[in-house]
Amino acid sequence: MAFSLGVIVTTLIITVVYFNEAEGEQEVANVEANEHVSIEEAHELLEEEGHIIMSQSDMDQFEQLEEDYKDLKEQLDDYEAQEQLTDDQSDHKIYTLEIESGMSTHNIASVLEEESIIDDSDELVNYLTENEYSRAIQVGTYVVTSEMSHQQIAITITN
Template sequence: MNRRNTRAFAFGVLFSVCIIGIFYFRIAGTKVAEMNMDRAKNFLEDNGYVVLSKDKFAQIEKTLSTETNNVEKQQKPVTDPPKSEESVTAYQLEIVSGMVSRDIAEILAKEKIIDEADRFEIYLEENGYSKKIQLGSFHLTAKMSYKDIAKTITKS
């Protein structure tokens, strides 16, 4: 290709882009409705979403964390009587709505039922137990394996 052909090709591309741009911004732009805040909110609500302001969301999040903290305060460790020279730590775990595997792992690590919260959480995720956790009260001991604890809290 020589210089003249290259310029002609570039001019053709420029002309095509101009035609497409005019069509898009003039003709098609009038058909596209302007999306304002109320229309966007109504659209989301019609499709099953809940729209909250940042303040309302922060208030709900604060209430949820307060309730979770209250539940954690109510949960008290239970110790079994010593069967041998060493005592086995037992704990009555109460799982309430809104708790996730991370919360459960942290509580169990704090109560010395498991050694590491991160390892237990990874175990739950990798073996599919994190999506099957059930609400309720569960009796757990420090001698239970990760698998036993997972089966207990998922009732499987």
């Protein structure tokens, strides 16, 4: 008897689950088949969900504005880069140094300090002497800038 009761209860549970699932599927099928959502209702539903609705012409206009923005951004970046180059170059001093026979390292360093190519003539003299460039200085005309290091100046004037 207990076995029969178990079989009956199991069958009853399976039947209830089967019919409940079938009813849910039927409701979904009815909604899909019978309900047509109007465009206005679809718009309202999408806007409630936080979406933005645009016409194709609005989308085209938006894309054009986006391209224009990118072009203007590139132009601005180019302009800023050009302005930066101009600013950087305005701080640089360029000088044509003429070394004549008999000029000492002190004379050369003093001229470069007077022309604002270097800040301290003694530092350049010490650098040239300590690194044995002072004996290799060549007579000639050299272009030096305020951005050059002592080593670069030394290499330039010693060929």
